[in-house]
Structures are given as C-alpha cells and as structure tokens.
Amino acid sequence: MANREALRELQVRLASRLQAARSEGLSVSSWLAVETAGQYYLLPLAQSGEIFPWVTVQPVPYTQSWFLGVANLRGGLVGVADLAGMLGTTVTRSEQALAESSLLAFNAVLEVNAALLVDRLAGLRGTESFVSSEPPAPESPAFFGTTYIDAGGARWQELNLQILSQHPAFLSISA
Numbered sequence: 001m002a003n004r005e006a007l008r009e010l011q012v013r014l015a016s017r018l019q020a021a022r023s024e025g026l027s028v029s030s031w032l033a034v035e036t037a038g039q040y041y042l043l044p045l046a047q048s049g050e051i052f053p054w055v056t057v058q059p060v061p062y063t064q065s066w067f068l069g070v071a072n073l074r075g076g077l078v079g080v081a082d083l084a085g086m087l088g089t090t091v092t093r094s095e096q097a098l099a100e101s102s103l104l105a106f107n108a109v110l111e112v113n114a115a116l117l118v119d120r121l122a123g124l125r126g127t128e129s130f131v132s133s134e135p136p137a138p139e140s141p142a143f144f145g146t147t148y149i150d151a152g153g154a155r156w157q158e159l160n161l162q163i164l165s166q167h168p169a170f171l172s173i174s175a
Helices: 002-024 095-099 161-166
Strands: 031-036 039-044 048-053 067-073 076-082 102-106 114-118 120-125 132-134 144-149 155-159
Touching (some): 031 102, 031 114
Parallel strands (some): 039 155
Antiparallel strands (some): 048 102, 067 076, 144 155
16 A cells, blocks of 8 residues: 555646646656666656556466456556566566556557566656767667657667557567
C-alpha cells in the first residue's frame, strides 16, 4: 500500500511540476527518466502513458522470456514486457524488487496495449539536464535515439516508444 501512495505522490508532483513549467513559460521536460538493470533510459513524455505500481502478471506460455505476461491495469488487459530483458540483459528479480518496480503503459495514441517493467522512476528530464549528446551507434536498434550524458557522466539512452511498439522483435512475443 505504501508503494501505491508513493507512486501517487510522484505522479502528483510530476503533474504539478509540468503545469508550473507551462504556466511560467519555462521549457518543459521532454522525457520520463527510468532505470532498469543498472541502465538509464529516457522515454518521450508524449509516448509514455500512465505509471502503475507492480501488479500480479499472469504468465503466458510459449512466449519470449522478456514477455512477462498480461496484467489488468484499470480494467484493461495489457501485455507486460521487461524492458531490460527485451534489450538483452538477463535480470532475476526477487519479489521485493518487483514490488518496488513500476509498469509504464504506452500512451493510448500509440494504440498498443502494452506496458514496460522498469526498476526505478528517475523523474523528468529535458535537454538542459545534460552536458553532451551522441547519435546512436550504427548497429543500434531503430528505436534507439540520441544518448545523452549528464554532469555526473551517466549515459541516458533515449528510446522512441512509437518505433519500439512497431518493431518486429517487440511484436514477436512467441518463443
């Protein structure tokens, strides 16, 4: 229950910060920053949907290991993908780690009933949060965008959720 309250508080804080930035004419953050399996990702706010605390996921047989199954989120059946696993990192999570993780639904405009499992929400970020950037490596998946580097040297990989939602690897969940 405490996780749900903390998540609700985070969502309220994020919404109020966005509203304050809009009303003050400041540049609005472009991304929701998340961490999973020790890697940092930037997800476009316009492509990100609602954030949910971890819920029970019903496994689906004969699917990729990164496809965790389906969950009921606000009365809708949603496929749940482990972002780290989908990107090639094998992660074993305890029940405690899952309880502290979040599910990030895709924005409804993308017309994909899916959510990504992420380990930690790291708030909102805009380009002013970073000191440099690099284009994606030539061998990177099509849904990888620019890599941004913050003042502490952490590398944040931008992910285009619209392209990801149409990528053959994401759409092919069968094992």
